[in-house]
Structure formats: C-alpha cells, structure tokens
Amino acid sequence: MSAPVRVLVCDDQALIRTGFATIIDAQPDLEVVGECADGQAAVDLAVQLNPDVVVMDVRMPVLDGIQATRLIAGAGVARPVKVLVVTTFNLDEYVYEALRAGASGFLLKDAPTAQLLNGIRTVATGSALLAPEVTRQLVGRYAARIRxxxxxxxxxxxxxxxxxxxxxxxxxxxxxxxxxxxxxxxxxxxxxxxxxxxxxxxxxxxxxxxxxxxxxxxx
The missing domain is CATH 1.10.10.10 (Winged helix-like DNA-binding domain superfamily/Winged helix DNA-binding domain)
Incomplete structure (x- = not known):
C-alpha cells in the first residue's frame, strides 16, 4: 500500500479545524499530521512536518492565508507544498489573490465532505482543483484589475x-x-x-x- 497523504489543517476557528481534521483522519489514505490556527504557524509547521497538502483558511491572525500560501507554495520556494484554500462566498477576492500566491485550488467551506476529501486527493496528485460553481465569477471579476x-x-x-x-x-x-x-x-x-x-x-x-x-x- 502507498503511504497516506499527509495533511496539515490551518483554520483559526477551532470547530472548523477540528471538524476537518476528524473527517480527514477517518480516511485510510489520508493522515492529519498537524493543526494550527494562524498563518505563521502554518508556515512553520509546513517546514517542520513536510505535509503533502495544506488545507488553508484565508483570514487568519498573525499571518493571513494568502501570505502563508505565498511562503509555502509560491514562486521561488525551494520545496513548495501544495495548498488547498477553503473559503466562503464573500471572500472570493481573497481566494483569487491566494491562487496568484501559489495555491493549487480552492473549495467552499460548506462543500460536501466528499468534495473536500476529493479535493485533497486531487491536489496531492499534482492536479489543480477549482470549485466550478464560482470559477468564472471569481477569476473573471478580479483578473481584469491586473495588467x-x-x-x-x-x-x-x-x-x-x-x-x-x-x-x-x-x-x-x-x-x-x-x-x-x-x-x-x-x-x-x-x-x-x-x-x-x-x-x-x-x-x-x-x-x-x-x-x-x-x-x-x-x-
């Protein structure tokens, strides 16, 4: 059997963080190797634990998810880690910036459990994941702002x-x-x-x- 996908869960809301970790850890092919509540801790743990995928919230204290993603997965990072951003509809601008920072995809926080698990597996294989229901709205709205x-x-x-x-x-x-x-x-x-x-x-x-x-x- 292949080794399970190592996942780091980063969200400042304890209930959501624990819920994600519980769901992920229940899968035989996935393993939660760490949890954290702010972006700086995400960066530190990504270096320390070397996860395969980081499930990243956008708005977090100390260092937000966009900055953390840039440091973990952005251009110039020696050993980039794949980042799956989770967000809500009213944070779509932040998600676009996270994609520019190097995230491999995003999902909505209220996505079904199966979609979250599939998203982690998809990103872990090196593929990108875009929530299809908001892709055109998200990218189309904010891409025009950048020359x-x-x-x-x-x-x-x-x-x-x-x-x-x-x-x-x-x-x-x-x-x-x-x-x-x-x-x-x-x-x-x-x-x-x-x-x-x-x-x-x-x-x-x-x-x-x-x-x-x-x-x-x-x-």
Missing part, C-alpha cells in the same frame, strides 16, 4: 487548437468534458494541457485559468 505582463499573450505562443483547449480550461471544463467537446481522447487533451503549461511557463490548471483571464483570452 498582464508583455509575455502574457497566449496567442503568440500557442497553436489554434491549444488556444481552444485553454479557453475550455478557463471555462471550468474537466479533461473529460474537453475531450467530449472537441471529440478527441482524454490522453490527447492531457498532451495539449501539458504543452500549454510548458509553453506559457505555468505550473498547473489554476495558473492557466488565471493566465487566460489576465491575457484577455476569456472575459
């Missing part, structure tokens, strides 16, 4: 088919849905996604979504 860098134009780097796949990714479609839409295999979709990320210098699908909105490819 894209000169290198952010995907049309100069991608083929027409790759641009089409990127648009579908940005609209929240899974690999299977993209395959069905374009009438191609999922393996072919995976190849296109890998090429897109490599050509644009992006880490995962979350960054691809943000990039598509920032560059004006999707509005």
């Amino acid at each position: 894209p860098p000169e290198s952010a134009d995907p049309e100069s780097a991608l083929t027409p088919r790759e641009l089409e796949v990127l648009r579908l990714i940005a609209n929240g479609l899974s690999n299977g849905e993209i395959a069905a839409t374009l009438v191609i295999s999922q393996e072919t979709v995976k190849t296109y996604v890998s090429r897109i990320l490599a050509k644009l210098g992006l880490r995962d699908r979350v960054q691809a979504v943000v990039h598509a909105y920032r560059s004006g490819l999707v509005t």
